[in-house]
Amino acid sequence: MEYDAVILAGGRSSRLGGVPKSQLTVDGATLLERSLQAARGARRTVVVGPDRGGLPPGVLGCREDPPFSGPAAAIAAGLSALAVDTAAAPTPLTLVLACDMPRVVAAVGALLDAMATGADGRDGAVAVSADGRKQPLVGLYGTAALRHAVADAARHNALEGGSVFALLASLELCTVPVPPGSTDDVDTWDDASALGVSVPGPVRGDEFDIGGKR
Template sequence: MSAYEAEPQPDPEPQADPDPQAVPMAHYDAVILAGGAARRLGGADKPALRVGGRALLDRVLAACAGASTTVVVAGRRPTVRPVVWAREDPPGAGPLAALDAGLRRTTAESVVVLSADLPFLDEDTVRRLLTTLRARDAEGAVLTDRGGRDQPLVAAYRSEPLRRELALLAAEYGGLTGLPLRLLTAELELTRIADPVASFDCDTWEDVAAARARIREHGHVLDEWITAVKDELGIDLDVDIRLLLDLARDAAHGVDRPAAPLTTFLVGYAAAQGKGGPEAVAEAARKAAALADRWANESRPDAPDAG
């Protein structure tokens, strides 16, 4: 468990998750806690550690890209997209002080609260948290880990109850410095979603190594690589990867092996020249695939005489 996580909670009663597509995506803000001493990592800058070529913080930012406002509570650093920066007072005052500082910069009725060390969090999980929060009419929807423990920093909350309880705790204890998250979550009506993958966080070097190994598994590596390349090049473009792979295959088999990467490069360049989006890429790929097919057919014994 990270320093920001709550102590083990009683096992929740199983409940069926609502269909994420059945409930409209709510307007929401996001608060990401990216501070902490990372003592189990020897004081390393944990949000900057890379898994699959991308910083952990950037991976979390991608998962909550739909937020109207994203607040990162930490010292400023380069990020893959613009965010609002906040800092707890004093720095290092703990998770409740950090959450309070971030929440002060938000205005939405719902807020997704996340730690910055979640390598497998994605937009679908964020959507599931928000739709569950709305469908259950709860004050918070939290993920639970493999051991059934609440992960209050992988959660969606209604903002008003958070502000209310933070204010009450500050009044009772004379401030929020050093207070554990469980004092807050114990006062909220929560619903729980079991997800040992999305709730996995990187507390130790062993966790980091395990995350890096999983990213490179066959079922994940291609999507992870393409996302990392797009982030590195500053490209925000969703394309049909299978279409491009089919084109590369046709060029390699029908023309020559080196034709595959060169053809896909030229398709991308042509689409960019036309200032097009995914549709332009698909159209250029279609034309190139047709050309590769014609090229290959010319080598068949029964091909029509070009002359």
């Protein structure tokens, strides 16, 4: 199954005091590295967010415009970067993945299995957490359908600050239950502590309160 991957790594991390989620670590790997590992089967991968350097060879980087304009705009930027990279034709599917879920590799595996066995005729698959919530930033979407949705949102000026649920509303998606904990994300220092996530280098999580302020 061929797919490209768009990894979103450009949020403000306001509840973490501005510490970039992509640079948080668990078991010696950053959350971005873990996301790249989850997307390792992709033919091409683009990371949407600030240029912090250190991307693996072959991984593209870009930024949503304007910066911090939200995940819908970031998805659009990632698709544009893949379209500009004309070294290969578009793949039938695009994996969309936020970079703040340390255990997401299991969720991606479930999505790939679902698309391989039972999603024919639909526009992709979206992860559903153990408590029944759809997780649109863990999804495997038909590339053509996703591009159409982005183009429609752009025509209505609905990308900047737009809802990802609204962006995907026109897509017919199958819902895929994923392993418990595989879509747990890091929004606060309490989340980080519960998931075994820490801050590398001289900045420590205990320098911030859970509201993200020094």
